[in-house]
Amino acid sequence: DAKTTQPNSMESNEEEPVHLPCNHSTISGTDYIHWYRQLPSQGPEYVIHGLTSNVNNRMASLAIAEDRKSSTLILHRATLRDAAVYYCILRDVVDAGGTSYGKLTFGQGTILTVHP
């Protein structure tokens, strides 16, 4: 499985942008880059995903390097509710009879602390 490397922790101030980096130097051509986040004592929630191009949604932006060996999750204006563990995950697709399931391999993620 292709692995990802993220900093253990990052800090930000409220209302400021946050750039969460992720390295994935062994990414394959068909791996999607996913980001999930997990608030304390809750299940993870999907944030964003991408393959090659930069992506934007209501929660965040995903900037993918041209060689795809790294990516950055961008929270444009951090709020206290964004304090969570952020996981960068490469989707491992397993084929079984023509269908696929999205196995997600979670690392330790980045603990984001947001200061008021």
Add this chain to the structure above:
Amino acid sequence: DGGITQSPKYLFRKEGQNVTLSCEQNLNHDAMYWYRQDPGQGLRLIYYSQIVNDFQKGDIAEGYSVSREKKESFPLTVTSAQKNPTAFYLCASSPQGLSGRWYEQYFGPGTRLTVT
């Protein structure tokens, strides 16, 4: 409200007892998953099911068993054979798709199991 429910939120058992964790979804998703999370760690896949009456072992299936008799339900039994059962257990579901398609996973709120 569509979503995934897990019950109970907290569960306490004595060593040597089997215990079953509930997971129900009303999202009409075909695929369901069980993950385990230990303190400060990422999630690890225990079992997954792509369709009713079918399930596959994940990365850490030893000491666990599952069933998938209904589309909505995917209960996990932690048996006495599981050496270190105390953990946070998370259930997830996703639509099933054709090979290469991607779908996000939706997670339940989790069950925290303590075995003493």
